[in-house]
Structures are given as structure tokens and as C-alpha cells.
Amino acid sequence: MKCSINFKLMSLVILAVSLISVSIVAISSYSALENMKFASRQSNEEIAQLLTKQFAGNIYFKRTDRMVKSFEEFAEDSNFHFAYGAAVRLDGTTIAENSLFDNLPELASKLGQKAITSGEQYLTLQVGSIDLVAVPAVFGKDQRIVGALVMGWDQTTNTEVAIDSAIETAMFTMGIALVSLLVLSVLLKIIVSNPISRLTSSVGDVAKHAIAGDLSKRVPEDFSDAGLMQVATSVNQLVETVDMGIKQTGDVLSAMAEADLTRRVEGDFQGAFARLKDDTNSVADHFSDIIGRLRHTSTLLRSASGGIRSSSEDLSSRTEMQAASVEETASAIEEITSTVKTSALNAEEAGRVVEKTISSAEHSGKVVGDAVEAMSLIEKSSTEIEKIIGVIDEISFQTNLLALNAGVEAARAGDAGRGFAVVAQEVRELAQRSTNAAKEIKGLIMTSGEQVKEGVRLVNETGRALETIGSDIQLVSEHVNSIVNASREQASGLQEINVAINEIDERTQKNVSMVENTNSASVILSQEVSNINNMLNVFEVTGSAKIENHQEDELVEETVLTAEVYVAPPQRVQKITPNVQSKRNPSPVHELTQKVAHAFDGNAAVNEDAWEQF
Template identity: 50%
Template structure:
């Protein structure tokens, strides 16, 4: 029987046609599928790469903005800190106290003579040669500023007062101890940021872009500043120099950027503002990133482009950022070849796989065609009837050739199809999500349960597989759900039992159980996969895990904390006490047992909080109603405790879970506070004999007690010596001198007091000498006046007796002329003595002025004592700062520091009272100067009067000479007349 019209042995036999068709169709299908897969995968991968690149860019932009905000927060917190405000005021005041050459002194003490090299000047807390108030202030605040700078990475912290003086700097560069309003520093970047910030209101900030900075020899620097405003008054400006090294590390973080990726911050001038982590040389303000995308980013654009940078093909992402109105571009760059290298490798593997698949498929096609070609035609009708249901039994099963085998197989296939329809119906009605794939891992069956699950999770799955569609699952490869299809294929190909895995797509989590389907001969013919959506279960497990981890961390933190912590439940039963609390209770066990009989520290957990309260019912009522923090004090035996109790509230249902109590043992602090208060009260009453005992004190308490005792000893000795000196002066003892040696301001006070006594002694001696000379001159003038009066009376008598005897008259007149001449001489001498007395009075006025100046110096000395009180107050402030840094352990120190500050304030008030007394003394000295001046004026009038008397006496003497001549002529005439008469 001739089966076909084609001659036997012809090339176009059915078997060869089948071979050729199968080979061609399989090869073309493989090629088309591979090409399509390459196109689709390339497109998806390129979009994913660009998407990931955009995500990295946005992440870096967020990082830059967060870091800029962190710097603004740092400046705001520091500038608003009361400690920093006090530091600026203290630095400014001590700067003024140092005088006009304060800048030179500070540069010499903290820069030129510093034992540390340039760049490490920040390690010096106080110069050994600096005994001024500035040194004390610097020693108090510098450690805190240094710790802040080192922790945050800033290049410097600078304080500038309201007059432009750079009164403090951590690193002590060339701009330290300068004035930004004068000289060469007037036009610097530091001066500009200072002037901009000084004009701002409270809380506002100024920024100066990174530029070449003169104080750093041209090295790059940028600044951020904020004014320090206290009670509405601008005291100065806080300036932070930008942390360029830390900025470069934060902004240039290369995680996820491969070997060639980097992030650069670029300004309008297209220069980099950070150091590249890929380049060893300095790139800050040195590296230029050119391209139109820089200006586009600064103007607000954001995009990903492909550009040539320095001869290298780069993928570049750019986006805008700004910092206090200064615009920058964030540029993300990575080599294009590196970014897309994985995709190129994948294409190569796909092409190689295509070639292998084509060869294998052609080979299988030839074999299959050779086996199936000849009997296929004969079985076509039978198979068609079987498929259509017209045939329910298969003929030719008795044949021993391939046709008979096919017939028998078709018969078995028919039976299996009936069984498969039953199984399919069962699977369709099952609630378990079932998916079946053939031996090539193509999905050939999905029951309604898995279809509904996939449809509900379609959007979540599309986050991982963008083109996913539930309607398109059938016929697709199950490998599409795996990140590495080759691994998936290998697992399923070698799977003998059950394989379980967990897969996350988008926000969904699935558990997959895969089992191989094999024929009776053990040949794998497919796979069945059971899907379970565990999204809600995983989320709940993750939440429970996070809660458990958080609770564990909290417990470990409480166990390792230095704070004494106790936790009680809602029934006030103690359920937790950390190690610090238990150790404290062990130390105080005996004292607590005095109030709580049978108390044992080791049994504290499990006991009740009520046992620590005298009225348990009141304690229970308080804790039940408490909804805020409650502080109270406990006195147990000789021990004192400050306790802070906070309720633990479950905010989900607003129910009370218990209470947490912090215990602070303040026994030692209260004891020291009592001793300091006793000493202060004694000093206020003028008793300097009391001292703080050092017994039982350690560490800071011993140091504080020693310093207070030393301060009291020194102030007591100085006040006693000054009081003794003033008492000696008041009693007229001008010889008294203070002999004891002091140091510093006390030595200056001692020397000025001694100088005052010596000067007062000299002035009083000069006044005594001048007074003696004035008394002698006055006595001599009085004697001359008396003698003149007597001679005048004698002249009057002689004139009366002239008529009796012209001879006697002539003799008397001559004698009177001689006496008048002598009076004239005496009057001249009196005038000379009066003029000398006037000079002495002028010297007395000058001496009294010197007394007034000395009194002013004493007032200045009292001002120094007031300054000492200020420095003591500053010491107390430093102790308070240290106590604040010590936290709860330093609260007792803060109390002691407060008492010392009160002592300093009272000492300052006492100094003010003494100053008022000295000012009253100055007023009396001025009155004395005025009286001496009036005495001088009176003496000047006396001198003028004596001069006038001398002139009159001189005239009398001249007249007496003329009268003697006239009388002589009269006497001669009378004699001649007598002779003529005789």
C-alpha cells in the first residue's frame, strides 16, 4: 500500500519535512524569543539603571540638605546657649580689663609662646604666663568649645564682641585677637560674615560661601554665623568655620557608586566645594566641572544626562540645592561603561545561550522528525477523532511498531486525560494557590485561588516586575519571578523533592513550595508551585521582633546606666532595679533598715513601693492618679534621697502600666552644702575663723573645700592688714607699714596702701614745716609793727617838745628818720617772709591734691577688691558649668557653686560699702583742699597788706629824712639867730 505520492527515498519525505520544519521553527522561535527578550530586558534594565541613578541622586540631595540643616541647627543651639552668651560677655569684659594692648598679649600668650605647633593650638587650655581674668575664663570654657568642634568636625569656632574684637577662637589662627573693624582685617571674609550677621535679628543666620581665606594662607574656608542677643541687646556674633573635611566625607559618600562613581558639590563658578574621594590632590576650589548642566542645576533643573568629562564618557545626574540663599549644584557622576557593563555582559550570555539552544533544538528536531514522520499521517485521523471525542478507543494497539506504540500511548493518554480532568476540577475548587509549569518552566495552569491572589497583588508585584499582568501569566516562564533565572532553572531541573523559598516583590512577601512532576519512568515533565501570601504575617512578625529588640535595648541601657532606676508595675510592685540602684541600696542598707525594719537590698525586686512611704494608702492614691512627673525627697536613717517618679502610660489604650523612679543619693551633697552655708554665714557676720572640713571628701569636693578655705584665708589676711593700716592712720600713726608679702592684685593693694601712708606722712611733715615758717614770719611782722608803733608815739612826743627845744627836736627827728629806715627794712623782710609763706601755702595745696589722688587710688584698690569678688563669682560659674557637664552627679557641686557665688556677691557688696566710705573720705579731703586754698588766698591778702605797709613805711622814712633836713636848717637858723641874739 502506497502511503504517499512521494517516491520512496525522496528528500521530501514527511519525516524529513518534519525534521526540517521542526528545526527551522524551533531555531526561528528561539532566535525571536531571544531577540525579543534582549530588547525587553535591555529596555527594562536601562530604565532600572536610570531609575536607580535618579534614586541615588535624590538620596544625595537629601543627604546634602540634611547636612546643611544640621549645621544651621548647630549654630542656632550654640548661639542660643546661655553658657555661650555668658562666655562671650566674660571674654569681652576680660579683653577690656587687659587694656589697649590686649590683642598683642593674647597672641603672644596663646599663639607665639604656645607649646603646641600650628594647627594644634587648640590643645592649650590656659597659658602658664596668663594670670589675668581672661586666662581663667579661657580655662573654664575652652574645653567645652574644643569638645564641640572635635565632635562636629568644624574647622573653627570664633566669638566676636560688639566692637569687632575676635575675643576667642578654638584653633587660634591668624585671625585670633584681631579687630574686624580696623586695619587689614576690615575687608576679609571673616569681617564680612561678622558685619552681615551683626545686623540680623535673634535666631537669624548668615552664610559666606567657601572662598580662599587670608588667615589660612589662601586655603579654602566658608563660614556660618548668628548674632548672640541677650535681653534684646546684640553682644556679638558666633562664627563657625565650615567643616570641609567632614562635608567632603558626608556629601561624597560613594556607597552604591561602584569604582568610578562620585558626588560633587559645585558652585556658580563651576568649582568644586568638596574634596573628591577619587583624587589624591586637593580639589576644593581647584577642580572645575564644566558643562551647561551646572547652570541648569543652579537655576532649579534636575535631570540625568550623558556627557564627556575630562575625556571620559560619564552618566551625570544633577540637581539644585541651596544654603541660606547660596545656590549649588549636586552632581552625581559615574563611568558609562561601568554603569551599563552588567547589561552588556548579560546580552553576550543571551546570544551564546541562543546559539546553544538553536543547535540543540535543530538536533532534537531532526531526531523527532525521523521518529514521528512516517506514522503520523496514519494516526492523524485517529488522533483527530480522539481529540474531538468521537473515538473512545484506540485501534492499532496490537501493532508492534511505532504506530502500535503510539496507539497504545494514545489510549493511555485518553485515560490520563479523563483523570486529569478530575484533578483539574479539584484544583480549580481548592483554596490553596497552585501554579503548574511544564518541563520548560512555562506556566500551563493556574487555579482560581492563585489567579485571585495575583490579581489582588498585581500593583505590588509591578513594583518589582513593571510589565507584570495577571492575565498574561499563562504561557510565560516561571523564571520571570526570580532575580537570577539561571539559578532558578538549575534548581527546578535538578529538583527531586520539595524546594521552599521566600520571595519579596514590592511590598508583598510570598512563600513558594515547588515540587517536581515526573512520569512513571522518573523523567521530569514539569513543576507544581504552591503560593502563600505571607505579607500580613511577615509584617506582624517584624513588628513583634522590633518591639522585642526595643525592649531588650531599653533593659540593657537601664542595666548599664549610671542613673539609679527602679520600675514598678501598676500594683506598685517593684519589677526591675538596675545595677546602679542595687549598689546604692547595698551601701545604704543599714541606714534604710532604721526606717524600714528588715530591709534587704538584695530582696528589693518583688517588694512594694509602699514600704518606702510613711502612709501607704496615700502613696497608692497618688500613684493611681499621677499623670505627670512627680519629685519628692526621702529621709531614710542618715541617708537622703531625691526621687523623680514618672508614670508609664500605654498610649494605645491610655492605660497605666506602672511607674519608673530615679533615685539620687544626695547625702554627701547636703552635708557639704551645710558646711559651706555655715562658713558663708560666718563670713557674712565678719567671722573668718571657720573652715570647711576635708574629712570624708573626695575629688571635686576636696578641691572645692581647699579653694574656699584658701580664699577665706587670703581675703581675711588682706582685710585685716588693710583694716590695721587704716586704723593706724585714723589714730595718727603715719609710720605703720604692711610687711607681709602677697601675690598678684593683693600685692599691688598692699604696696598702694603703704605708699598712701608714706605720702600722707610726707605731706603732713611739709605742712608742719610750712606752718612753722609762717608762724615765725608772723611773729617777726608783729614785733616790727609794735616797734614801729612805739617809735611813732616817741616822734609825736618829740614834736610836742619841739617848741621847748629845737635842739632836742633836731636830734629826735634824726633819730626818728633812722628808726623809720629800720622799720622800712623790717617791713621789707616781712614782705619777703610773707611771699615765702604764700609759696609754702601753694605747696600745701599741691600736697592736699596729692592726698586727694592717693584717696582716689585707695578707691581704685577697693575696685580691685570688687574685681576679686567678680573673679570669685566667675570661679563659681566655672564650677557650675563643670557640674552641669557632670549631669545628675554634679547637682551637689552646682549647689556648692551657688553658695560660693552668693559669698562672692556679698564680698562685692562689702567692697562697695568700703568704696562708699572712701568716697566720703575723698569728699572730706576735697573740703580740706578747698580750705587750704582759702588759707592761701588769705595769706596772699596778708602779703598784699604787708607790701602796702612797707610802702607806707618807706614813704614815712623819706618824709622823715626831708623833715630832718628842714629841722636842721631851722635849728641852724635858730642857732644863728641865737648867736646873732647872743
């Protein structure tokens, strides 16, 4: 529960007065008690000294009964507050004693002996509420110590009396304090509480209206107290400063809300309000600068998005063309692959035909060998026939000679030998015809021999030609096998190239799709940047944050030109030329083309730069 300042002030006053009263009562009571104790102790010491002077002779002469009687009288006297009495000699023996408490004799004996030996005028000891006083007893002309008298007084009654007196004093003091509190409360209410209550009520009303957003209320400045007047003036100055700061800050924020970034907070402020002014103006300046930069950036983005859009459209067109080229290339390579496969099959068939030809040539060689051998035999037979014909020619010659001799002998015989002469003439004609026939046969055989020799020569040449043909056919077979292997490698390489081209085609199609998406995104980006630029143009800024229309057009033109610089022109695949090497690492397509080139024995080397451009 919250208390009013009047209640708190009165509580503080009551507490202060109560503390002061209690302190006064406590101090006075303690002082009175201490004074009473001191006076009582001093009185007891004086009484003890007087009694010692009286009892010195009794102690010296050991008049115990007198001292005991005196102690009893002291004990019977209630005003004397007697508690203990004893006479101690020099040897420490107690010759007379009277004690109302059991714990005092031993302590009193030690105190008496100490008083005798210490040489002090007296010694005191506080035992609870009992004050013990030991005084050395002197006797004689030389005033020598003969013993000591120990007396004890009970201070309980004196303490009670002092406490009662303190209570009475406290009650009187509290009464006076209560009256003083009542008077002081009335005076405080009139002099302090009412003005403070009016001030707090006014300040609360001003604060209430300030919380509600009304800063037009002020605290009345008609207080008689200078402090309250200063508080009222300070509150009014605070409200006025807050009102001015909030009003100007609100004006700036309202202008910013209406896209006017030229308004600033004016006026002379201090402390937190100066920081509020600086922060508000700084926010306006930064926001104006940000808007200006956003305008500049949006202009660049708009121009860049236009360049991106143009480049995307160009890239889309060139990508579509490239995709069509790749597709045509894939189809052409597929046809080449089919052709190479057919060539490989034809080469294999040619290889088989060459093998059959080699087999036929080998068989023909054998036949020619047999023919050469047969011709050799014919030549040998012709030689034998020629010898036989020679023999026949000699026989005909001998027969002719014999027929001639027979004719001579027949002529000698005359008519008797005429018949024998006719026979001899016939035999001679037969021999002549045989000789002629033998000569003709010999001529024919010689001609036949020459022809046989020529046939042998031709057959030998035919055999050598067949051998040459066989070796050439063997070489042709090797080349055909090489062609078959090369065709197979070509078919394999072209198949791999076909797969690679298909992958390139697929990726190119994906690139086409991505380029179309990029083109769509660039169109959307250009539209959104235009929207942002239109929204930013709503703001009115000052200073360097402004960008004029002609500057914006120049930025757009410059950015478009910059974008056009980076638009690469469409390139075509260059013609593949042999024996061109690349300094870069070979690509997979390049490796496949090298395989094909190797399959064609180096006649199909590929320009790697052309492949990269492809």
C-alpha cells in the first residue's frame, strides 16, 4: 500500500521525536544510575574508612565480640544495606565476620589480605550487586598496619530506586514528547504538508495529462516556499522542453512518413534532448543518404537487369541454335557411326575374300609348279625322241646305202637282178622318205622343243608372278586386317563420341531450360527494380543524395554499354585441321577424337580449340 508524503513526513517526525525522547530517557536514566552508584560507592568507601579507624584498636587487641556486635547492628539496620563485614589480621586470619551471602567470605578474605599487602588506601570489588570495600587498619603512633576491615553493601535497593526514578522521568519525558508531537504535526501540516500536497497534486495532474499525450498543462508557480517554487519551475521547464522536443521530433517523423526527408529538429537542447535531436537528425540524414544510394543502386540494377535481360535473350537464342547444331551433329555422327560399321563389315568381308584369293593363289602356284615339272618331262621326252629320230635317220641313211649297194649289185647281175634292183630302188625311196620324214620330225621336235622351252620359261615366269601375286595378296590381306581393326576402333570411338554428343545434347537442352528460366527471372527482376525505383522516387531528399533524371539516364546508358561489352558474339565450330595441339589438358571429347584419329592413322587430328568452342 502506497502512503502519502504527509503520512511519511509525520511518521519520520514521530520516529525522530520518539528516538530523541527514548535517547534522552535512556541517557538520563543511565546517568542517574551511574551517579547513584558512584555516590553510593563513594559513601561506602568513606563509611568503610571511618569504621576501619574505629575498629583498628579492636583488630589490634582482638576484641572480636565488639566487632561482631557492630556487624549485627549493621545487618539489622535496613537503611544501612549491610551485606558483609569482617576483620582480618596481618596473618590473614579472620577474627570477626558477619555475612548475609555464602559466596562472600572467601572473596572478602582474599580482598582483605590484598589490601594489607598492597599498601593502597582501599580496595573495592564488585560481586554481583554487592560492593566490597577493604581498608587497611593502622594503629599506634607509628601508624603501622595491623590488619584490614572488609565491608560489603547490597546495592539492589539503590538500583531499584534509581530505576523507579528513571521510569518516572521517562513517563514525564514521553508526555512532553507527545504534546510536542501534536503541536509539531499541526505546524507541519500547515507549513509543509499542505503546500507539498498541492505541489504533488499539480505535478501529478501535469504528469497524468503528459502520459495521456497532453503537454499543455503546467504547475502553478505561486508557492511561498522557494524550494517548492523551484520544483514547480523545474517541472514546467521539463514539460516545456519535452513538449518542444517531442513536437519537433514528431514533425520530422511525420515529414519522413510523408516521404519528405528535408525536415530537421531545430532549437537549443541539452543532455538527453540534445542527443535526441542529434539522433533524430542523424536518422533523417542517414535515411536520406540511404534513399539516395538506393536510388543510385536501383538505377544501376535497372540498367544491369536490362543488360542481363538482353544478354539472357541473346544467350537463349544462341543456346537454342547450339542445341539444334548439337542435335544435327549427333544425328550426323550417328550416320557416320552406321557408315563406319558398314565399312567395317565390308572390310571384314573383303578380308575373307582375300583369304580365299590367297588360298586360290597358293593352289595356282602348286598347279604351275606341276606344269613346270610336266614341261620339264616333255622337254626330256623330246630330247629322247630327237635321239631316237637321229637313230632312225642313221638307219635310213644306212638303208639308203644298202639299197644303193643292192641296186649296184642288181645292175651287175643284169636281168637277173632287175627285180632285185626295183626292190632296192623302192627300199631306197622308202629310206629316202624315212630320212625326209625323220628330218621333218626332227625339225618339228626341235620346234616343239623350242616351244616347250618357251613354255617352261613362261610357266616359270607364271610361277614367279603367282608367287609375287601371293605375297601381294598377303600384304593386301594384312592391310585389309588393319582396315578391319581400324574400322572397329573407328566404330568404337564414334560410338563413344555419339554417347558424349548425346550427353552434350542433353546438357544443352538443360542449359536452354535454365537460360529460359534466367530470362524469365531477369524480366521479373527488371520489373521489380522498376517498381522499387518508382517507390524510391516518392522520397524527397537533399544534398548529395539527389540524383537528377539526366544523371540517371547517363548511368543507365553507361551500364547498358558496360553490359554490351560483356555480351560475347555467337561463335561457330571451326573446321577441324590436322596436327593442331592444345596446351590445355585434353577433354574427354578430345580423347575420343584422338582415338578416332589414331584409328585413321593420323588423318583425322582434331583442333581442340574448335572442340572447346563447340
